[in-house]
Amino acid sequence: MKNKLITYKSNSYLMDYSQLIKETAAYVGKYMGDHDLSKLSFHNSDHTEEVVEAARTMASYYNLDEHDTAIVTLSAYFHDLGYCVNGKESHEERSADIAEKFFREKNVDIPMISAIRGCILATKLPQSPQNLLEEIVCDADLFHLGSDRFDARNKLMRQEVKACGYQVNKEDWRKGTLQLMESHHYHTDYGRKFLDHKKKQNMATLKQKKNLIQPSWKKKKIKKTIKRSIKQNRKVIDPNAVLRRCSE
Secondary structure (H helix, E strand, C coil), rough: CCCCCCCCCHHHHCCCHHHHHHHHHHHHHHHHHHHCCCCCCCHHHHHHHHHHHHHHHHHHHCCHHHHHHHHHHHHHCCCHHHHHHHCCHHHHHHHHHHHHHHHHCCCCCHHHHHHHHHHHCCCCCCCCCCCCHHHHHHHHHHHHCCCCCHHHHHHHHHHHHCCCCCCCCCCHHHHHHHHHHHHCCCCCCCHHHHHHHHHHHHHHEEEEEEHHCCCCHHHHHHHHHHHHHHHHCCCCCCHHHHHEEEEE
């Protein structure tokens, strides 16, 4: 899909965007502080700030005007705020609703609020951006897949999932992460140009780690084979030879 930029010409062009962004940052920070986020080791203020930074970087790359830069920045601040209330399920819709309520109180007009809602809702997997602003926020949200921070962020995501009551072993987690990365693609030219290469490297590293882990059933088979060989032959066993036999 080619990048399309929809510009919303409205009274919002007369707003003090810098002040609105400051007030938004303060509101989002307080909102997070007022909720128990102890289980959210990934979807917290660090992730929000990273997405905001990424959105601003891409806004600069595309030379967006002040109005459209504000849209992607404000959307980035709010995009995961719904996690604070009832967790992952339908959090994008809650995030959009929280954002709309806040911006209505700030007298932001409907076209700009609609644009912000669109950016937030587009991040729901599978992502479905319809214009450049939405593409920017979507790529900002999964920016870490193509960055040096991927490994650390992926570990935090697994830690969060476990804290929320889901038990996933490393083998299954890496398999699921690879499936996500293989099905994902960056929507912007920026993402394809600057993030894709590192994302492929991260995937290769993950596949390498995944291949080093033997399934539990194979581990048991290896142990049994070693024990049986020791009992029968009383010889020193080469684990690699056993592994090859069990892999056949």
